[in-house]
Amino acid sequence: MAQKPEFLAYLNGRLIPNTEAIAQISDGEPRRSSGLYDAERTFNGQVFRLRDHLRRLYRSLEHARIDPGLTLNEMEAATLQVIEANRALMGSGDDLVLAQVV
Numbered sequence: 001m002a003q004k005p006e007f008l009a010y011l012n013g014r015l016i017p018n019t020e021a022i023a024q025i026s027d028g029e030p031r032r033s034s035g036l037y038d039a040e041r042t043f044n045g046q047v048f049r050l051r052d053h054l055r056r057l058y059r060s061l062e063h064a065r066i067d068p069g070l071t072l073n074e075m076e077a078a079t080l081q082v083i084e085a086n087r088a089l090m091g092s093g094d095d096l097v098l099a100q101v102v
Contacts, residue, residue, distance in 0.1 A: 039099040
């Protein structure tokens, strides 16, 4: 029996199966363990106000003094890459909910 295709996620510069997208959330320093996320969805395959969402996320990251490791432009490109990589798995009228977790 053929295995069902799996949605892909972006993690540390690579597209990987969503079930493998696991990141360590602590470096062992409790006072340094923190993170932020933002989520948005697509409508007709296009992300709604992606740039606005990312600007808000990056303002929060700056305030929290968290380096996301990507520029805002790179995060935008990675988000769009995830959409394109998963487009073939979407049916007519399907949309995605996306989240950037830093």
